[in-house]
Amino acid sequence: MSIIRTVNLEKNFGGLKALSNLNLSINKGSITSIIGPNGAGKTTLFNCITGFNKPNGGDIFLGNLKITGQPPHLIARSGIARTFQNIRLLSDMTVLQNIMVSRHINLKYGFFDCIFRNKHFFLQEDISTQKAMKFLDFMGISEYCHHLATSLPYGIQKRVEIARALSLEPEVILLDEPSAGMIHAETMSLMSQIQKIRDIGKTVVLIEHDMNLVMSISDWVIVLNYGVMIAEGTPNEIKNNRQVIETYLGFAHEHLA
Amino acid sequence: MNNYIQSNTHLIRLFNVLLISILVLPFIGLQHSATLLVVLLVVFFLKDYLKVFFSSLALSFSGYSFSRYKKAILVVSSVIILIIPIMPYSQYATDVITLCLIYVILACGLNVIVGMTGLLHLGYAAFYAIGAYSYALLSINTGIPFLATAVLSIVITSFIGLMTAFPALRLKGDYLAIVTLGFGEILRVILNNWQSLTNGPNGLSGIPAPHVFVDFTDARMMFYLTAVVCFVSVFIILRVERSKIGRAWRCIKEDETVALAMGIDVVRYKLISFVFGSFWAGLAGVLYASKMGFVSPDSFTFLESILILCMVIVGGLGNTYGAIIGAFILICIPEILRDIQTFRMLIVGLVLVLLVIFLPKGIVGSIKDVNHTNSKS
Secondary structure (H helix, E strand, O other): OEEEEEEEEEEEEOOEEEEEEEEEEEEOOOEEEEEOOOOOOHHHHHHHHHOOOOOOEEEEEEOOEEOOOOOHHHHHHOOEEEOOOOOOOOOOOEHHHHHHHHOHHHOOOOHHHHHHOOHHHHHHHHHHHHHHHHHHHHOOOHHHOOOEHHHOOHHHHHHHHHHHHHOOOOOEEEEEOOOOOOOHHHHHHHHHHHHHHHHOOOEEEEEOOOHHHHHHHOOEEEEEEOOEEEEEEOHHHHHOOHHHHHHHHOOHHHHHO | OHHHHHHHHHHHHHHHHHHHHHHHHHHHHHHHHHHHHHHHHHHHHOHHHHHHHHHHHHHHHHOOOHHHHHHHHHHHHHHHHHHHHHOOOOHHHHHHHHHHHHHHHHHHHHHHHHHHOOOOOOOHHHHHHHHHHHHHHHHHHOOOOHHHHHHHHHHHHHHHHHHHHHHHOOOOHHHHHHHHHHHHHHHHHHHHHOHHHHOHHHOEEOOOOOEEOEEOOOHHHHHHHHHHHHHHHHHHHHHHHOOHHHHHHHHHHHOHHHHHHOOOOHHHHHHHHHHHHHHHHHHHHHHHHHHHOEEOHHHHOHHHHHHHHHHHHHHOOOOHHHHHHHHHHHHHHHHHHHHHHHHHHHHHHHHHHHHHHHOOOHHHHHHHHHHHHHHHO
16 A cells, blocks of 8 residues: 555756656555665655655655645645755754654644643643653664754764654654665664664655665665666565666676677 | 964954054044053953953853752842842932843844844844834824733734734845845834824824823832833743744754754744744833833934844843843943943943854853853763
8 A cells, every 4th residue: 555656756957857757656664765876866756755846747645645746844744754864953952852843743732822831731742752752762862862962973863863753753754865874883773773663653765875774674665767767676676677787887788798 | 383373363463453443543532542452452462361261251150050040040130130229329220220121021032033043133123113103102192091002012013023024034044134124224214204103303202101000100110010021021932932832943043944844834933933023022112112201213223223133142142041141231331331431332342242252152152051061071
């Protein structure tokens, strides 16, 4: 059953076709990797899904809901959370405060509740703080909750970002190069964490260059090149797909012969 | 090599200091420019020593955890301020502190817009003026009671804030600053030239004092009214700051893209911030007009906007306590220095420059920084 579906999705930057005629569907509760060489349109696809780029044509569906061209904050509300390629934590805040920022849409109180601090306000704040701690715990970083976010090591910051996306309580979580810049050991623990996210029923979509990570945890792999989907399938199918190998390694046979 | 650079910068400093002193010579005379030269020499060449001095000053505060003693400091200083008007011969001090409290409201209000949401607003005095003028006009021309007039003026100010925010918030950063600056100037020109309504540069006089059960004609009564209003304002601002609204503002200030990705409606929260900020300007305007009994366009110039902005920056951008401290410093220093007429503004300027050089994150921000590095090591 697909949770994200794109129909003839197009995105142009001037004369450049970043995405052309893209039809893909991402299954609910799966880990789907999107791979491809640099400039293949992976991040553009993410930006279109999350509303940061407006597609020039085609449609995007979240479940049965059409989210094409909606503003990013509404898409986030309807259940798609994302992380960014380069870390974008809020530098002046502690880790816990960073997570509390993303609890925003789940905190249901109004302006006057803030001023009068009634029971409702405290109840909502308490629940949210507990949930935030729960997600920090889930990512194994609850011990850092009172540290300033940007004073932490790179690997931990990446996890804070994932925890922040999780605490929106989304259905789908998009990770843009989660393992970039990580050492091997960090990548290994990240892999198990991504699997844990899948196991609690979320759909994970990731852009990744680390083939080891992609091939070992993905349920489905989508390969993009120049904005066109050139292959999709299980990791094993992709490994043996001739077109994919050509894209990554160049034209093996013709030129050598 | 290092030595060479060192001596070179010293030369450049010396040259700059001489240049400044010679340039101001025709305006302030030989004696004063010589004094200026000495002051500048001391500042420039003792910069490194001063830096050590300031950081050790901040360090000595850090020994006591600021947040632990925050309540105690607040209570003690509020009590001291509250008993000043009861003291004999305190007419002047009462007046100054009433003004301070009005500026505390203004600084905290601007801090919401500039410090928390990161929207550079250079026309805040315009909203202060709208509050003051609407109160003045309504109370002079209509017979409605004080509370209703005050509420109406504040509503008008907030509404005009909303109306200006709609087009202005399409812009970001410097462009927004220019638009707000322009708005401030336009409003001042209107106040100056709409003779039939505002009485032009002569201003409006005979504004009645507040009346809630009793008349607040006495300066002391007015002080306590201002104190109560100021306390409630700071209280409300602090509460809003520490809720999802305040967090959303901070997120927008640091990174709008992240705010959008977190489901925060950036445009809506910027509007809320702008209107909420303008609200306090309106309130301060009402207090000012009713305290002075007279308003004129001269009180709401661009310099006024900058003064309020300085309070926010000196205290530490984005920190409500900082804004309070900044307001007191920037109102009290010129008053304390009233005796040395000529040098008054020079010293105020000097203090500002020194504060910004040595405590770039503002007073409260810098103390916090020192605390943080201490607790980590």
